[in-house]
Amino acid sequence: MAGQSTYVPKTGFTRWLDARLPILRFIDDTITSYPTPKNLNFWYTFGGILAFMLGVQIVTGIVLAMHYVPSSDFAFQSVEQRIMREVNYGWLIRYIHSNGASMFFLAVYIHIFRGLYYGSYKAPREVIWLLGVLIYILMMATAFFGYVLPWGQMSFWGATVITSLFSALDQIIPHLGSAITTWLWGDFAVGDATLNRFFSLHYLVPFIIAGVVVLHIWALHVPGNNNPLGIDLKGPQDKVPFHPYYTVKDAFYLSLFVLVYAGIVFYAPNFFGNPDNYIQANPLVTPTDIVPEWYLLPFYAMLRSVPQKLIGVLVLVGSLVTLVFVPWLDTSKTRSCRFRPVMKQLFWIFAADCVLLGYVGSQTADAAWHLGDMELPLVWLAQLGTLYYFAFFWLLMPFVGWFERPRPVPESIAQPVLAKEGAL
Amino acid sequence: MRIAIPLLALAASVAGAAVAEDTSQALPPKEMAWSFQGPFGTYDRGALQRGFQVYKEVCSACHSLNMVSFADLAAPGGPGFTEAQAKVIAAGYKIAAGPNDKGETTDANGNRLTRPGILADHFPPPFANEEAARASNGGALPPDLSLIIKAREGGPDYVYSIITGFGHKPPRGFAVQQGKYYNPWFAGRNISMPPPLAKGSVTFSDGTPATIPNEAKSVVTFLSWASEPKMEQRHRIGLQAMAFLVLLSGLLFLSYRKVWHGRH
Numbered sequence: 001m002a003g004q005s006t007y008v009p010k011t012g013f014t015r016w017l018d019a020r021l022p023i024l025r026f027i028d029d030t031i032t033s034y035p036t037p038k039n040l041n042f043w044y045t046f047g048g049i050l051a052f053m054l055g056v057q058i059v060t061g062i063v064l065a066m067h068y069v070p071s072s073d074f075a076f077q078s079v080e081q082r083i084m085r086e087v088n089y090g091w092l093i094r095y096i097h098s099n100g101a102s103m104f105f106l107a108v109y110i111h112i113f114r115g116l117y118y119g120s121y122k123a124p125r126e127v128i129w130l131l132g133v134l135i136y137i138l139m140m141a142t143a144f145f146g147y148v149l150p151w152g153q154m155s156f157w158g159a160t161v162i163t164s165l166f167s168a169l170d171q172i173i174p175h176l177g178s179a180i181t182t183w184l185w186g187d188f189a190v191g192d193a194t195l196n197r198f199f200s201l202h203y204l205v206p207f208i209i210a211g212v213v214v215l216h217i218w219a220l221h222v223p224g225n226n227n228p229l230g231i232d233l234k235g236p237q238d239k240v241p242f243h244p245y246y247t248v249k250d251a252f253y254l255s256l257f258v259l260v261y262a263g264i265v266f267y268a269p270n271f272f273g274n275p276d277n278y279i280q281a282n283p284l285v286t287p288t289d290i291v292p293e294w295y296l297l298p299f300y301a302m303l304r305s306v307p308q309k310l311i312g313v314l315v316l317v318g319s320l321v322t323l324v325f326v327p328w329l330d331t332s333k334t335r336s337c338r339f340r341p342v343m344k345q346l347f348w349i350f351a352a353d354c355v356l357l358g359y360v361g362s363q364t365a366d367a368a369w370h371l372g373d374m375e376l377p378l379v380w381l382a383q384l385g386t387l388y389y390f391a392f393f394w395l396l397m398p399f400v401g402w403f404e405r406p407r408p409v410p411e412s413i414a415q416p417v418l419a420k421e422g423a424l
Numbered sequence: 425m426r427i428a429i430p431l432l433a434l435a436a437s438v439a440g441a442a443v444a445e446d447t448s449q450a451l452p453p454k455e456m457a458w459s460f461q462g463p464f465g466t467y468d469r470g471a472l473q474r475g476f477q478v479y480k481e482v483c484s485a486c487h488s489l490n491m492v493s494f495a496d497l498a499a500p501g502g503p504g505f506t507e508a509q510a511k512v513i514a515a516g517y518k519i520a521a522g523p524n525d526k527g528e529t530t531d532a533n534g535n536r537l538t539r540p541g542i543l544a545d546h547f548p549p550p551f552a553n554e555e556a557a558r559a560s561n562g563g564a565l566p567p568d569l570s571l572i573i574k575a576r577e578g579g580p581d582y583v584y585s586i587i588t589g590f591g592h593k594p595p596r597g598f599a600v601q602q603g604k605y606y607n608p609w610f611a612g613r614n615i616s617m618p619p620p621l622a623k624g625s626v627t628f629s630d631g632t633p634a635t636i637p638n639e640a641k642s643v644v645t646f647l648s649w650a651s652e653p654k655m656e657q658r659h660r661i662g663l664q665a666m667a668f669l670v671l672l673s674g675l676l677f678l679s680y681r682k683v684w685h686g687r688h
Contacts, residue, residue, distance in 0.1 A: 038687065077491075080491060080570070080571060081570075085496070091654045091658065092661070095658075240687060244683050245683060248676065248679050248683045251676050251680075252673065252676040252677055255669060255676050256673055259666065259669040259670065262665045262666060262669055263666065265662075266665060266666070275575050275576055276575070278571040279571075
């Protein structure tokens with residue numbers, strides 16, 4: 001889309017249509033002949049995979065909604081009896097949908113970390129990043145609403161814990177937080193009203209995500225793709241048209257991704273699940289451990305790392321809001337970590353930090369590691385991990401950008417390739 | 425020798441201390457081999473039918489199985505009863521009936537009207553309501569068994585360990601609560617359920633000896649099917665889906681190589 005349209009209608013009908021609704025020109029410009037860097041690697045296939053996953057979740061979700069009953073009396077039964085046992089292939093659609101959430105997040109995390117590593121958030125691609133952060137937050141909201149719907153023990157208590165976070169605002173303005181919580185619940189406790197509105201929102205938000213995805217791709221198609229070298233395209237020798245080069249590459253890796261996904265759906269459909277969610281919600285029995293789904297664990301660990309509730313909530317919100325500022329926190333002129341020896345190390349420490357936080361989030365609040373006679377409470381690890389999370393963005397990104405001496409960046413994409421082949 | 429004996433005694437006491445159990449923790453479930461494990465797993469048909477018998481004659485006295493219908497007993501991938509057999513089984517149950525032609529819901533003696541079960545009916549619960557269930561079980565509520573295998577960490581191994589985990593002597597100093605039983609595989613080790621199985625609790629018509637392990641293995645197989653009645657279909661379709669995807673990936677890889685040939 002960057003640059004002039006190269007579409008030439010060939011038949012009488014397409015010329016006629018092009019003058020009235022240039023939809024074929026649009027498809028040609030944005031998919032068929034859309035110029036793409038020729039060096040995009042495996043990690044760049046996850047954008048397409050994510051679009052596919054959004055489609056899978058919407059289609060399976062619409063079918064599930066045909067059979068689901070959003071009522072605190074019948075929700076559990078409608079899922080576990082009607083959908084899982086009585087509806088034709090209901091079990092398959094349900095397992096595709098529930099594991100689809102995990103695969104969606106797996107893909108989005110790879111996509112986000114790829115963007116961080118290659119500096120895809122830097123000028124002129126800030127808006128792509130911002131829209132991506134918005135999509136990610138909307139995804140978390142959707143996943144949270146969706147997890148409540150089967151109305152198992154973890155659904156109910158997860159909803160209770162997360163919505164109760166708002167009550168921390170009571171510490172700033174008395175009764176404000178509680179009022180917001182009651183407003184969210186639609187009642188004085190998580191119940192039928194809560195379940196109904198969460199169902200409504202769970203159906204709505206994915207379509208908002210789809211809309212933001214359109215903007216995300218639109219914003220991508222203006223400057224065009226970044227690439228592993230993080231340099232701008234210099235000429236035709238750096239580019240290939242999106243079709244067939246990336247349609248076939250994306251399709252191949254999508255197929256491998258679906259292979260893994262199908263393996264989980266058919267052979268380990270409860271791998272990501274929590275056994276407690278096969279017990280119907282019971283407001284009178286609190287599970288021994290309330291654990292969110294794996295993709296929210298790092299944030300859960302950060303929330304719990306602070307003993308004071310309000311500050312914990314602020315840390316949680318801050319960890320997401322921080323992402324908004326990333327394009328301006330990174331002061332380096334070099335985009336790709338390939339040429340940033342210091343940032344590359346810090347990036348991998350950050351990735352490990354997120355995994356560590358996820359691990360701590362999966363453990364009980366009072367868990368500890370025992371090293372001989374030493375006892376290391378995991379909450380210390382969570383605090384250390386939280387500290388690095390914020391320091392990475394707010395301190396290391398700006399300062400490393402100033403002090404680091406990046407390695408020289410190649411002239412063009414074609415140059416290092418040609419050089420490797422001995423032509424230059 | 426004079427030194428050896430005290431040393432041995434010391435060693436024995438140290439070993440004893442090492443063996444002393446942490447009774448606040450439940451034991452990890454016994455690891456059993458199940459026919460339904462693995463990507464090609466199927467339910468052992470004989471075990472399903474025997475397990476149904478154990479559920480019917482033993483467990484169902486206290487535990488409901490609300491989500492399983494009599495038709496399921498004859499459904500593909502299940503215990504493999506014929507439809508005629510399932511109808512006979514259903515007819516053997518009394519199901520609470522709706523109002524009769526006169527609008528009555530109880531008979532002359534005040535008992536709830538009932539009718540024989542049909543295929544579409546689900547297993548009737550043993551108690552009218554939660555309060556009745558608790559009143560009959562020392563305050564404890566016997567859980568519904570429709571999803572019990574999926575609702576417990578450890579699944580079939582855990583349930584097997586619980587129902588075979590009775591008869592162990594509690595360690596010294598461990599107090600078994602009034603009206604409860606010692607079961608080291610249960611959280612807290614005090615369980616309200618009395619030992620459910622005994623040698624000869626049922627008489628298997630296929631000649632399988634009615635030992636506790638045989639009864640337990642059968643009923644856990646039956647409950648695993650109750651939790652995941654479409655598993656065999658899932659494994660079968662899964663194999664087809666995986667084969668298709670491997671083939672598709674292979675073809676796409678060849679296309680990818682061909683399209684990019686000379687472009688790198």
